[in-house]
Amino acid sequence: MSSNAYWYIGLSIISLIVLAIALARAKSVRAVFLVLIMTQMAYLIETVIYIYCGSYFYHPGFLKDSTYYDSNMGALASNMLVIPTAALVIAVYRLRLRGIAAAIALIGAIEWLWVRLDLYTLYWWRIGYTAIGLAMYFPLTRIVYNRLHRPVRGVLHSLLLFLCIAPILGTLHIVPIMLFMNRDYAPGLFSDPAHDTTTFASVYYLVMTLIIVTAMKMRRGGAWMKAVVIVLLILAVQGVLLAMGLLHIHARWDPWYYCLFPTCVFLALKPVSARLARGG
Structure with a gap:
């Protein structure tokens, strides 16, 4: 396992801790539904831009036999943990514009750091595209969460x-x-x-x-x-x-x-x- 893996493991552990806290705060099964729904939405977006369009590549260093499967592991860490966890926090804590902007800025900063550390390679994708996508994704989270009430x-x-x-x-x-x-x-x-x-x-x-x-x-x-x-x-x-x-x-x-x-x-x-x- 390469040194890159420790960065991915660390970020995944932090995401899991925050996810557990948010789920405990919500005290509702609809919070679990929201995580699943937002995870699948992230999967669908990633299918188009990452799998079909080759937007970027992850370098977690977990798997030695296939660099592409290794990249998939990094994609899972992002789309199954980091992004849905941020979405749940926004919904459960009812964060508004400033909170959403802070979440987008934090994820953008992590993406920038990952690129600088050679943990993540951008091809035609840009960090600004991530910010634009999250600016639509995160507000939708609150809409879905509120709709699950009814x-x-x-x-x-x-x-x-x-x-x-x-x-x-x-x-x-x-x-x-x-x-x-x-x-x-x-x-x-x-x-x-x-x-x-x-x-x-x-x-x-x-x-x-x-x-x-x-x-x-x-x-x-x-x-x-x-x-x-x-x-x-x-x-x-x-x-x-x-x-x-x-x-x-x-x-x-x-x-x-x-x-x-x-x-x-x-x-x-x-x-x-x-x-x-x-x-x-």
Whole structure:
């Protein structure tokens, strides 16, 4: 593990401490929902600018076998911890313009320091773009948090449910690949296999999330019957991807893991749908 890793670990620990304090202050499950929703929004933005458009590159020094997967680890630290934690603090403590501006300035200062220390490389991206993006992202946090107070129905309910579930599925999907190289995807969009795999995975987990949200919203059929259908559907998708040469599996446990963890997420998070519908 390189010296860069200690900076990322330190920032992650600080974020986790602040996150725990904010969640304790909120004393509400909607704070957890907000973290998940804002994490997925950060994931979606990062998918476009980082994965597809090559905006920047992280250098945490956690993984030696693949620089791109190592960069992904840095992206996770930012989008799963730092940014959602700041968003939660703004919502829970009801920070207004000055507080939001201070949060943006702090994140900008960290980004500048990371560049100076060669922990992070900017390509076409600029720190000013981060500030502009956060100036839209953070006010939205308060809107979402306040909306979670009230019952949610229809399309908005489906959207918020999707945003709650997707970051869990996405993280559980890509992290084993980065750590164990148990599978790779080959859509042929990028020359680096890790970049190619990350690109396909960024779409794959969204499709799986849509399937799970659809199953949750369906009134007919019991939970366990739907769980079996999800397993069979994922097995069928994996079979098609293998036959097309888009998927290569390198570990015996891989097919079972990728069939079972979405099903477990479905069963564990099914109550989230009802809680969103109730609000509060």
